[in-house]
Amino acid sequence: MVRPGGRLRIERRLRQPRWLVVAVPAGSLVFAFLASGLVLVATGHDPLSSYRQLLDAAFVNNGAIGQTLISATPLAFTGLAAAAAFRMRLFNIGGEGQLYVGAIAAAAAGLYFGGSGGPSAFAIAAMVVAGCAGGAAWALIPGALRAFFKTNEIITSLMLNYVAGYVLTYLVFNTESYWRQTTGFNAAVFPTSKPLPPSANWPTATIHVQGGVPLPLGAGIALLAATVVWVLYRRTRFGFEVQVLGDSPRAAQYAGMRTRRKILAVMAISGALAGLGGASQDGDFRHTLDADPNGLQKQYYGYAGIVVAALGRYNPFAVLLVAFLVGGLQNAGNTLQGADFPSGLVGVIQGLILFSALGGELLVRYRLRFARRAEATPVVEPA
Amino acid sequence: MRGITKRFPGVVANDGVDFEAAVGEVHALLGENGAGKSTLSNILTGLYRPDEGEILLYGRRVEFQSPRDALDAGIGMVHQHFRLVEPFTVAENVILGDHRGEGRSFRLRRRAIERRVGEISRRYGLHVDPRARIWQLSVGEQQRVEILKALYREARILILDEPTAVLTPQEAEALFATLREMAAEGRTVIFISHKLHEVKAVADRVTVLRGGRSIATVQGAEATPRSLAALMVGREVAGPERVESARSVGDIVLELEDVWVTGDRGADAVCGVSLAVRTGEIVAIAGVAGNGQRELAEAVAGIRPPARGSVRVLGRAIRAGDPRSAIRAGVAYVPEDRLGTGLAPSLSIASNLALKAYREPHVSRGPLLRLRAIRDRALELIARYRIAAPGPNAQARQLSGGNLQKVVLAREFSGRPRLLVAAAPTRGLDVGAIETVHAYLRDAAANGVGVLLISEDLDEILALADRVAVLYEGRLLGEFAAAEADLEEIGLAMAGGHDRR
Numbered sequence: 001m002v003r004p005g006g007r008l009r010i011e012r013r014l015r016q017p018r019w020l021v022v023a024v025p026a027g028s029l030v031f032a033f034l035a036s037g038l039v040l041v042a043t044g045h046d047p048l049s050s051y052r053q054l055l056d057a058a059f060v061n062n063g064a065i066g067q068t069l070i071s072a073t074p075l076a077f078t079g080l081a082a083a084a085a086f087r088m089r090l091f092n093i094g095g096e097g098q099l100y101v102g103a104i105a106a107a108a109a110g111l112y113f114g115g116s117g118g119p120s121a122f123a124i125a126a127m128v129v130a131g132c133a134g135g136a137a138w139a140l141i142p143g144a145l146r147a148f149f150k151t152n153e154i155i156t157s158l159m160l161n162y163v164a165g166y167v168l169t170y171l172v173f174n175t176e177s178y179w180r181q182t183t184g185f186n187a188a189v190f191p192t193s194k195p196l197p198p199s200a201n202w203p204t205a206t207i208h209v210q211g212g213v214p215l216p217l218g219a220g221i222a223l224l225a226a227t228v229v230w231v232l233y234r235r236t237r238f239g240f241e242v243q244v245l246g247d248s249p250r251a252a253q254y255a256g257m258r259t260r261r262k263i264l265a266v267m268a269i270s271g272a273l274a275g276l277g278g279a280s281q282d283g284d285f286r287h288t289l290d291a292d293p294n295g296l297q298k299q300y301y302g303y304a305g306i307v308v309a310a311l312g313r314y315n316p317f318a319v320l321l322v323a324f325l326v327g328g329l330q331n332a333g334n335t336l337q338g339a340d341f342p343s344g345l346v347g348v349i350q351g352l353i354l355f356s357a358l359g360g361e362l363l364v365r366y367r368l369r370f371a372r373r374a375e376a377t378p379v380v381e382p383a
Numbered sequence: 384m385r386g387i388t389k390r391f392p393g394v395v396a397n398d399g400v401d402f403e404a405a406v407g408e409v410h411a412l413l414g415e416n417g418a419g420k421s422t423l424s425n426i427l428t429g430l431y432r433p434d435e436g437e438i439l440l441y442g443r444r445v446e447f448q449s450p451r452d453a454l455d456a457g458i459g460m461v462h463q464h465f466r467l468v469e470p471f472t473v474a475e476n477v478i479l480g481d482h483r484g485e486g487r488s489f490r491l492r493r494r495a496i497e498r499r500v501g502e503i504s505r506r507y508g509l510h511v512d513p514r515a516r517i518w519q520l521s522v523g524e525q526q527r528v529e530i531l532k533a534l535y536r537e538a539r540i541l542i543l544d545e546p547t548a549v550l551t552p553q554e555a556e557a558l559f560a561t562l563r564e565m566a567a568e569g570r571t572v573i574f575i576s577h578k579l580h581e582v583k584a585v586a587d588r589v590t591v592l593r594g595g596r597s598i599a600t601v602q603g604a605e606a607t608p609r610s611l612a613a614l615m616v617g618r619e620v621a622g623p624e625r626v627e628s629a630r631s632v633g634d635i636v637l638e639l640e641d642v643w644v645t646g647d648r649g650a651d652a653v654c655g656v657s658l659a660v661r662t663g664e665i666v667a668i669a670g671v672a673g674n675g676q677r678e679l680a681e682a683v684a685g686i687r688p689p690a691r692g693s694v695r696v697l698g699r700a701i702r703a704g705d706p707r708s709a710i711r712a713g714v715a716y717v718p719e720d721r722l723g724t725g726l727a728p729s730l731s732i733a734s735n736l737a738l739k740a741y742r743e744p745h746v747s748r749g750p751l752l753r754l755r756a757i758r759d760r761a762l763e764l765i766a767r768y769r770i771a772a773p774g775p776n777a778q779a780r781q782l783s784g785g786n787l788q789k790v791v792l793a794r795e796f797s798g799r800p801r802l803l804v805a806a807a808p809t810r811g812l813d814v815g816a817i818e819t820v821h822a823y824l825r826d827a828a829a830n831g832v833g834v835l836l837i838s839e840d841l842d843e844i845l846a847l848a849d850r851v852a853v854l855y856e857g858r859l860l861g862e863f864a865a866a867e868a869d870l871e872e873i874g875l876a877m878a879g880g881h882d883r884r
Binding site: 235236237238239240241243244247248250251252253254255256257258 | 684685686705707708710716720724725726728729734737739741742747751752754
């Protein structure tokens with residue numbers, strides 16, 4: 001038996017040098033730009049000027065960073081939500097639905113407390129709390145099923161996304177609920193949701209670069225949330241238990257850790273983070289409950305958050321950074337597409353970048369090597 | 384194998400090793416943990432590629448690209464850490480990766496495979512139900528599956544890494560007969576061990592490794608345990624000998640009363656065990672793995688709730704199925720499965736040393752961990768227990784078997800236990816590490832800890848225990864005062880040949 005020589009083999013790395021953590025993503029990015037360069041040349045575009053435009057639109061142009069922050073904020077929340085759960089190998093794929101339910105609950109709080117004439121800060125705080133509670137409650141459904149019946153949380157949390165989507169649409173389009181605008185001319189023609197009262201609109205801070213970048217309150221809350229998650233997982237007994245459970249549930253049980261409580265708590269935290277993203281959508285950007293099936297539900301923030309979490313290696317601060325970069329990419333895509341730059345092409349470039357970034361992760365844990373030409377392996381019968 | 388050298392980051396595991404085994408012989412590879420035995424066998428089975436040196440198989444130079452090449456060339460390996468898929472049945476595991484025989488067909492002919500597996504298992508006396516799932520089996524039974532796997536593939540060279548660690552003397556004897564028979568059939572058996580009397584009993588020739596180098600190859604018949612030990616460690620060593628120490632046996636620490644425990648398969652694994660352990664006493668439970676040892680140990684440690692009966696520590700009942708209540712009551716538990724249960728393999732050594740103590744005030748303040756205290760404590764324990772580790776932040780899985788056990792012991796002892804349950808505490812450890820573990824167990828008893836030692840190693844039991852009871856099919860058979868116990872009689876009871884009381 002002769003094996004062909006020069007096979008490419010994938011081997012597990014015996015150790016992971018620190019420089020790889022930087023070199024591999026950088027290399028992946030270069031690869032992605034080279035690959036999408038080919039696509040651009042093939043479609044008659046100049047890759048270099050396209051990339052220049054991309055960069056400008058994402059981070060350089062006037063107002064670019066502001067737009068990027070708007071795209072990045074929900075990704076930061078859903079990314080943190082996924083990272084918080086995945087750390088315990090609890091695969092909460094339900095960030096999407098938890099975000100909707102958070103948005104529903106926060107909108108109710110905003111409409112109720114914002115319209116009551118109380119201080120704006122109170123209405124906003126109520127929205128934050130309601131968003132967390134809504135997301136957490138929705139996440140606790142798969143959490144409880146997992147904790148008490150060992151149901152696979154991937155499937156239950158994923159399926160609940162669709163349920164949450166339909167509930168969201170139903171509340172405004174199919175029933176005269178608290179969230180639906182029932183008075184006025186437009187309401188009679190087309191179902192819409194009630195606008196939030198002004199005191200329930202979240203404020204924006206301005207950073208004085210690039211002629212003033214508006215920083216949404218949600219972005220600030222995301223930064224705070226990342227810090228809380230980091231402290232919780234790195235410095236607390238709770239975080240220690242989560243680490244042990246994520247690595248070896250048997251060892252955790254052996255050490256007397258309460259597995260069920262931890263599953264419930266981590267799912268609740270994860271859901272609360274996603275729900276915060278929903279509250280921020282209401283308060284920061286949409287100023288109403290966006291129930292349109294082609295609106296919030298077409299953004300797929302929850303699913304994108306899973307990618308963001310993976311690229312950030314479940315580190316909360318890295319998740320923020322990745323959310324910012326991916327947000328930039330999305331924002332640039334929106335700006336770039338036009339008559340001579342089809343939106344499909346933007347999608348190709350975005351896809352290639354994400355694909356190589358995720359594929360590159362393989363190289364951190366494994367290495368490729370070319371096997372030398374093999375000798376013939378003799379087959380000898382036993383004496 | 385000529386001049387094999389393999390380097391890992393920071394260590395040279397094999398340094399120009401020469402090794403030669405002939406057709407039809409049982410060749411023992413002897414050496415302490417870390418001597419390079421496992422690395423050498425991993426090279427021979429295609430798992431690693433040597434940095435230098437060459438492998439000649441039946442006179443021809445071969446280069447294995449992968450374990451499959453080695454398997455195809457007829458080299459089978461029974462690993463010390465089993466390579467089994469837990470949710471699969473025995474038969475499924477046996478054909479796993481078999482790309483030439485039954486495993487090649489798209490539709491598995493379950494019955495035919497099970498019949499074939501059953502035949503081999505009967506022929507070699509490796510009793511195991513082909514339809515049982517791996518997770519339901521004891522460690523000892525799982526090892527039989529590993530041996531079956533290699534036999535099923537008709538390996539012409541069979542490498543066994545510490546195969547007897549989980550067998551009774553009688554079973555080991557049966558295995559030796561199997562190995563000799565296989566050698567007589569023209570196979571080559573490479574037997575990795577650090578148990579001298581076994582090597583002496585079974586091997587035609589013995590190659591001794593020390594510090595990654597091949598030290599000597601000697602004829603089995605000419606060697607004595609003493610001479611082999613000297614070669615292995617480079618100095619004279621005493622075997623596990625009974626050390627009589629003045630221990631004062633006091634009050635009852637552990638009291639089991641008519642304890643019944645249900646096993647994973649839903650059957651009664653422990654049937655009406657009653658037993659008492661007093662402070663300062665080492666009580667051993669002898670028995671072949673799979674006779675209820677794990678279930679009994681887990682019931683005492685509060686992990687597995689007993690179906691009936693009571694477990695009392697210092698007179699207070701342990702809350703069933705609540706390990707934390709057992710830990711609080713002062714029960715330390717050294718599980719037989721170190722890496723999967725006793726440790727979290729990907730976490731740092733420091734985290735693993737704090738696995739139970741993290742709730743205590745000197746390690747955490749309110750909800751916050753005192754990371755510096757955890758690190759300092761780890762440094763201190765690493766030094767005190769002489770754990771050979773790159774540092775407190777190294778992953779537990781990077782450590783060798785002996786050092787893993789030291790981490791577990793260091794953690795369990797540092798919790799100031801009143802009762803220590805040690806299950807197979809020296810399985811897979813080398814002579815030096817065994818001495819250390821035994822010393823720790825004796826120290827614990829001398830300090831007034833009640834020790835429940837669950838072991839299959841009769842030498843160990845006779846060296847350490849004050850009293851011995853034999854667990855067979857979930858029942859305690861006979862109880863012997865260790866000082867006057869007879870090895871043969873206990874061995875007989877372990878095999879179920881003793882009258883039930």
